Amino acid sequence: MNSRHHAVVEVGAEEITLRVASRWLRFTHEALESSDGSRAVFHMEEDGTVKLNGVTEEMDLAAERLAREMMQSE
Structure with a gap:
């Protein structure tokens, strides 16, 4: 990734936050929120996939x- 910024990951019991x-981006047990005000349904599955707004992905x-x-957007 070609960026002049570093990413910082904060991990807690109830949320994970990625800062650039x-x-x-803030991940909770049920949602993904972003600094631009958007929010998406988020869920981690037992099989190692995540479901983000109804789309399952590794x-x-x-x-x-x-x-x-x-x-890339910074």
């Missing part, structure tokens, strides 16, 4: 995609 510069691929989107 002034932008952030957890690692979803994480890569979301991180890349954040890093």
Whole structure:
């Protein structure tokens, strides 16, 4: 990822927050919220996938995609 910013990940019992510069994504047990005010239904499945707004995706691929989107838009 070609960016002048570093990502910071904050992990807690109830949420995970990814920060890049002034932008952030917050994952809770049921939702994904972003600094631009958007909110999506989010759920981690037992088989290693995540469901984001009804679309199932491999957890690692979803994480890569979301991180890349954040890093590229700064």
